[in-house]
Amino acid sequence: MALARSFADARAVAEALRPGYPVYCLRPHVLARQAKRFLTQFPGEVLYAVKCNPHPLVVDALYKAGIRHFDTASLPEIAQIAETYPDARLYFMHPVKGRAVIKNAYRVYGVRHYVVDHEAELEKVLAETGGREVTIMVRINTPPSEGTLYHLSAKFGADPEQAAALLKRADQAGCKVGIAFHVGSQCLRPEAYGVALDLCGEILAAAGVQPVAIDVGGGFPARYVEMDSPPLSEFFQAIRDGLKAISVPPTVEIYCEPGRALVAAGCSLLVQVQLRKDRQLYVNDGIYGSLSETVDAGIRLPARRIRLGDDEPETEDTLDFTLNGPTCDSLDVVPGVFELPADTREGDWIEIDQVGAYSNALATHFNGFFPETFVLVQDPSPAFQEGAREAAA
Numbered sequence: 001m002a003l004a005r006s007f008a009d010a011r012a013v014a015e016a017l018r019p020g021y022p023v024y025c026l027r028p029h030v031l032a033r034q035a036k037r038f039l040t041q042f043p044g045e046v047l048y049a050v051k052c053n054p055h056p057l058v059v060d061a062l063y064k065a066g067i068r069h070f071d072t073a074s075l076p077e078i079a080q081i082a083e084t085y086p087d088a089r090l091y092f093m094h095p096v097k098g099r100a101v102i103k104n105a106y107r108v109y110g111v112r113h114y115v116v117d118h119e120a121e122l123e124k125v126l127a128e129t130g131g132r133e134v135t136i137m138v139r140i141n142t143p144p145s146e147g148t149l150y151h152l153s154a155k156f157g158a159d160p161e162q163a164a165a166l167l168k169r170a171d172q173a174g175c176k177v178g179i180a181f182h183v184g185s186q187c188l189r190p191e192a193y194g195v196a197l198d199l200c201g202e203i204l205a206a207a208g209v210q211p212v213a214i215d216v217g218g219g220f221p222a223r224y225v226e227m228d229s230p231p232l233s234e235f236f237q238a239i240r241d242g243l244k245a246i247s248v249p250p251t252v253e254i255y256c257e258p259g260r261a262l263v264a265a266g267c268s269l270l271v272q273v274q275l276r277k278d279r280q281l282y283v284n285d286g287i288y289g290s291l292s293e294t295v296d297a298g299i300r301l302p303a304r305r306i307r308l309g310d311d312e313p314e315t316e317d318t319l320d321f322t323l324n325g326p327t328c329d330s331l332d333v334v335p336g337v338f339e340l341p342a343d344t345r346e347g348d349w350i351e352i353d354q355v356g357a358y359s360n361a362l363a364t365h366f367n368g369f370f371p372e373t374f375v376l377v378q379d380p381s382p383a384f385q386e387g388a389r390e391a392a393a
């Protein structure tokens with residue numbers, strides 16, 4: 001397991017390392033709290049969607065908190081989890097897989113759950129596994145939900161008729177069958193899960209098959225600035241109600257595949273100001289590094305300034321600053337503004353919070369910059385200190 005130094009908080013990190021490079025401050029206790037929340041409140045198995053943050057320290061914190069099921073979507077993800085945690089159960093939840101990859105997942109790593117959304121993919125999985133002991137999860141298309149950042153059904157998912165045909169064919173081929181969906185990431189409407197479950201009920205009735213599993217996917221929201229996300233408990237209740245409404249027998253396994261909601265609050269990012277021009281701050285991480293989702297998903301992140309070695313009292317005045325990333329690319333500017341102390345200057349650090357999801361996982365090496373330093377910190381996450389609502393949810 002990767003080792004990382006541990007500090008009281010991001011200020012202690014700045015004091016000890018004086019880092020001129022971006023540093024991820026990982027909070028294992030926050031990851032553990034989110035994991036416990038899912039494990040105790042979700043009515044079924046919790047599969048961590050590894051793509052959201054595959055860093056070994058993140059995965060390890062979730063494993064230690066009790067997560068044993070993993071939504072994996074590539075052979076490297078499968079190998080990483082299977083070789084580190086022999087007792088983990090892996091699910092291959094990518095609707096499009098290479099033949100050699102299916103063969104390896106099945107024979108080398110013992111993966112038995114495969115998602116499909118097309119006849120040709122189903123035939124591929126049957127051919128490469130023989131269908132023995134295999135559960136085929138049919139991924140369905142769900143209607144777009146307002147207030148969701150990404151609508152994933154635009155790329156994947158079978159229409160109802162096609163889904164019913166896939167379920168029948170897999171059943172006739174001797175596989176166990178299930179049904180899966182993903183309402184879209186950062187979903188702000190619990191009802192979206194109820195609507196999708198209704199559709200599952202209709203499709204299962206049309207197919208006339210007995211499912212062994214229903215997978216409600218990911219999409220559970222994290223807490224960002226200016227985005228009012230209902231507490232997770234409302235999503236779990238909508239799922240419970242949705243399952244009841246379609247009379248799912250208790251023998252059917254229920255899965256969820258959270259990524260973002262499990263890990264977003266588990267990391268903050270310490271960046272340093274390298275130059276100030278009026279209200280423009282030039283910092284050492286940006287949209288080609290840890291912060292691409294501020295563009296692609298329009299999320300806004302909470303931030304606070306950290307200054308060392310200044311005995312003067314902190315100014316109460318604040319200004320709205322723009323953060324410019326480190327590359328020469330003129331697009332490398334974080335959208336929106338960050339409210340920070342008015343005297344923020346070169347050498348100060350900024351701790352940007354809620355960056356555990358789709359951050360390091362998406363970072364590029366563009367222009368020679370790559371955020372790769374992880375340390376552990378022990379304080380509550382900064383955003384949670386401000387708002388007690390989510391902590392109590």
Ligand SMILES: *Cc1c(COP(=O)(O)O)cnc(C)c1O
Binds near residue numbers: 094182218260
């Ligand atoms: C990305 C993904 C997830 C995780 O989604 P979040 O919105 O981060 O919860 C879950 N399942 C599948 C199939 C995915 O592709």
